[in-house]
Amino acid sequence: MAVSPIDPVKLDKLAEVAIKVGLQLQPGQDLVLTAPIAALPLVRRIAHHAYKAGAGVVQPIFSDEEITLARYRNAPSESFDRAPAWLFEGMASAFSGNAARMAISGDNPMLLSKEDPDKVARANRATSLAYRPALEKITGFDINWNIVSYPNPSWAKLVFPDDPEDVAVRRLADAIFAASRVDIDDPIAAWKAHNAHLKDRWTWLNGHAFSALHYTGPGTDLTIGLADGHRWKGGASEAKNGITCNPNIPTEEVFTTPHAQRVEGFVRSTKPLSHQGTLIENIEVRFAAGSIVEARASKGEAVLNKVLDTDEGARRLGEVALVPHSSPISKSGILFYNTLFDENAASHIALGQCYADCFVGGTRLSQDEIAARGGNRSLIHIDWMIGSDQIDIDGIKSDGSRVPVMRRGEWA
Ligand code: ZN
Numbered sequence: 001m002a003v004s005p006i007d008p009v010k011l012d013k014l015a016e017v018a019i020k021v022g023l024q025l026q027p028g029q030d031l032v033l034t035a036p037i038a039a040l041p042l043v044r045r046i047a048h049h050a051y052k053a054g055a056g057v058v059q060p061i062f063s064d065e066e067i068t069l070a071r072y073r074n075a076p077s078e079s080f081d082r083a084p085a086w087l088f089e090g091m092a093s094a095f096s097g098n099a100a101r102m103a104i105s106g107d108n109p110m111l112l113s114k115e116d117p118d119k120v121a122r123a124n125r126a127t128s129l130a131y132r133p134a135l136e137k138i139t140g141f142d143i144n145w146n147i148v149s150y151p152n153p154s155w156a157k158l159v160f161p162d163d164p165e166d167v168a169v170r171r172l173a174d175a176i177f178a179a180s181r182v183d184i185d186d187p188i189a190a191w192k193a194h195n196a197h198l199k200d201r202w203t204w205l206n207g208h209a210f211s212a213l214h215y216t217g218p219g220t221d222l223t224i225g226l227a228d229g230h231r232w233k234g235g236a237s238e239a240k241n242g243i244t245c246n247p248n249i250p251t252e253e254v255f256t257t258p259h260a261q262r263v264e265g266f267v268r269s270t271k272p273l274s275h276q277g278t279l280i281e282n283i284e285v286r287f288a289a290g291s292i293v294e295a296r297a298s299k300g301e302a303v304l305n306k307v308l309d310t311d312e313g314a315r316r317l318g319e320v321a322l323v324p325h326s327s328p329i330s331k332s333g334i335l336f337y338n339t340l341f342d343e344n345a346a347s348h349i350a351l352g353q354c355y356a357d358c359f360v361g362g363t364r365l366s367q368d369e370i371a372a373r374g375g376n377r378s379l380i381h382i383d384w385m386i387g388s389d390q391i392d393i394d395g396i397k398s399d400g401s402r403v404p405v406m407r408r409g410e411w412a
Pocket residue numbers: 253255319321343348383
């Protein structure tokens with residue numbers, strides 16, 4: 001058997017960080033874990049650390065790229081309007097029983113790029129609808145959850161197309177380890193320091209209680225009103241079940257909820273958006289009264305328009321996030337084709353569903369109360385990058401006064 005190009009010590013540290021920092025898994029807590037089958041070596045280390053932390057039952061649920069493709073190439077048309085609702089209902093019931101949730105990302109982001117876009121859209125919609133009971137417990141932050149990544153060969157070859165597979169996998173693995181802060185001696189201490197730094201940022205933003213942010217730069221003059229009673233957060237935060245977790249590993253962002261009706265102006269994307277197998281480049285949109293009224297892209301425009309037509313909330317914003325241009329992921333210069341990484345390379349906005357937890361007392365608010373404060377609702381949540389070293393951001397207070405927040409992509 002060939003020797004794996006992935007450093008086993010760092011892989012083990014990633015698993016340990018996922019359990020101890022990402023989830024802070026508690027003794028007796030069950031864990032629902034989804035992963036590509038290629039990530040089995042990481043899943044095994046995660047199970048090891050989960051049980052050492054006192055896990056009840058660790059239940060992995062695997063997917064496989066070839067099985068996914070087999071469906072697109074052989075299944076009858078009706079298949080694409082279906083989804084395993086029973087599985088998602090089971091997940092929702094596990095979360096109601098306080099199970100933690102971990103997802104390992106690592107599939108080839110371009111897997112479906114050559115498949116029928118109509119089938120892809122229908123399957124996504126069916127899955128989104130069926131997944132909703134489980135997803136609402138995640139977006140409502142009922143339980144501790146976490147996403148980490150594994151360098152699948154198919155993903156590695158997309159990021160480093162000129163390298164042989166083992167070199168590409170090693171390079172992607174090293175980039176994941178560095179971004180996830182497990183390439184240093186004491187990753188747990190490093191995460192503590194990083195979380196404290198992010199907390200300084202969101203504490204400052206909450207202190208100013210801005211009513212809007214104003215972005216200016218090439219192709220961009222955008223005012224994003226913030227939701228009433230919004231709060232900024234980032235890094236570690238406490239789920240409704242009382243457990244403090246780090247949902248995303250890596251993470252560099254501080255973020256909050258924009259007001260779904262108060263976004264005006266135009267904005268240009270600064271990095272390509274990889275969306276379910278399609279690369280959407282140079283997005284240019286115009287907002288009026290919170291909704292996208294014009295949308296263009298130099299590549300992938302048809303897919304962008306399909307996304308915007310998902311539902312009423314798909315044209316409105318559900319998240320605004322600030323990331324300095326000098327973030328380690330941005331400095332790596334790598335385009336990962338994976339939102340978990342690429343969104344942490346630049347300031348971004350997200351179309352679609354907002355996070356209830358980005359409101360003061362948000363986890364106790366009903367859906368109607370969240371909507372009344374300006375929180376958006378949608379089947380989608382898609383982040384795309386609008387930050388660069390040419391973007392300035394001002395915070396606008398309710399009396400109209402302005403405070404510099406970022407200058408040329410860095411904290412002012
Ligand atoms: Zn974000």
